[in-house]
Amino acid sequence: MSANVTEKNFASRNRKSQRAFRKRQLIDATIDCIDKLGISQTTLARIAERAGISQGNVVFYFHSKDELLEQTLHYLNDEYTSNWQTALDDAGPDPLSQLQALIEASFAPQVFNRKKISVWYAFWGESRSRPKYMRICGASDRAFSETISKLCQAIAARDGSSLSPRTAAYSIEGMIDGMWQNFLLGPTGFKRAHAISTIFELLGSIFPQRRQIGP
Amino acid sequence: MSANVTEKNFASRNRKSQRAFRKRQLIDATIDCIDKLGISQTTLARIAERAGISQGNVVFYFHSKDELLEQTLHYLNDEYTSNWQTALDDAGPDPLSQLQALIEASFAPQVFNRKKISVWYAFWGESRSRPKYMRICGASDRAFSETISKLCQAIAARDGSSLSPRTAAYSIEGMIDGMWQNFLLGPTGFKRAHAISTIFELLGSIFPQRRQIGP
DNA sequence: GTCTATACGGTGATAGAC
DNA sequence: GTCTATCACCGTATAGAC
DSSP, X not given: OOOOOOOTTOTTSOHHHHHHHHHHHHHHHHHHHHHHHOGGGOOHHHHHHHHTSXXXXXXXXXXXXXXXXXXXXXXXXXXXXXXXXXXXXTTOSOHHHHHHHHHHHTTOTTTSSHHHHHHHHHHHHHTTTXXXXXXXXHHHHHHHHHHHHHHHHHHHHHHOOSSOHHHHHHHHHHHHHHHHHHHHHSOTTOOHHHHHHHHHXXXXXXXXXXXXXXX | XXXXXXXXXXXXXXXXXXXXXXXXXXXXXXXXXXXXXXXXXOOHHHHHHHHTSOHHHHHHHHSSHHHHHHHHHHHHHHHHHHHHHHHHHTTOSOHHHHHHHHHHHTTOTTTSSHHHHHHHHHHXXXXXXXXXXXXXXXXXXXXXXXXXXXXXXXXXXHHOXXXXXXXXXXXXXXXXXXHHHHHHHSOTTOOHHHHHXXXXXXXXXXXXXXXXOOO
């Protein structure tokens, strides 16, 4: 494993952004390591090697391995959250379009790829022994669930629904989670577009009177 | 963490079952440790302490930590597989009853509890760096998917379906996976019966003409 | 089979030069 | 800020007594 982060324009950065750059660089290296080695084999030495800086410097920026790991989860969580939030904001006022946008966002390459999903699972596997991990992603997880739930209610009220809004919301979230899991663990032929169209088919069955919008 | 495995009738066991007993005892301790400490903090010393035997003796039975971990995943996988296989065998010939039995089996206390699920996630989080893990659970995972898929086809052919059998199967599996995830990471008020009835509601929507059978 | 003692490498964190 | 050198500890695995 060797450094692969570009350092161009390095000297031109000011102190603050230089610090942010280094931190980000280390978080990226941590994600790479957890994916490639598993969390049990992820060490400061290997993270440092991967980032192309010294191990001492890693501690300089993050004080401890625990903090680096927490910040990595935090980064992942922020990325995931802002991804669906942005999609929601850009989707316009129609609740069905919003729901579709949320589903599509769940499969955006930035969040839906084997590396990131592998790291999510690693953190989830540690979450029972580290309540901090649970807390870091808990609030935004709940926000996502509630958003889906409210959209299902709104669509059901307007168009009707073959399921209670609560069950509809569970189904959709479950489908997304299931696709993530299948993507991580299943055969390699998994296609993004197929995942989305499958969930859209489910959507069409739950809300039969919807006007057709998506692909 | 201290020993909690009863050792009654210990002296009366013969060599072979004694060996199996010890191995099982150590696998249980490993599961406990991964759940309570996370896989990154699970060590032979702590497993030994938890099982109430010496660390040297752990290596005597499993040769290496890696092998103990593999055998633990193997045990989990066998338990999970035989659980749904048995439920399927006991369900009679009707495909809808079989599908319902499979769903109910997925939430049997022996497999559906926070400890076991936490350990599954830990292994899944390591699976990309350890192809052996992927192989251990891959075959039986595929068997489960295919069983669900075939049942959906059979039910759809007989009763009709609002979804393609493939999408129906994805939905049901996704719901199960989603419930597992929600149970591990979500609020504590999660109820087994509620999970099952929610999936059954989805089932009722996918196969609308089914005769009502189970709750 | 089971234990204790120990070898030996790796691990997180610190110190201090530049 | 960044590095190298180093520390004290913990990790797996082995050896050998019982």
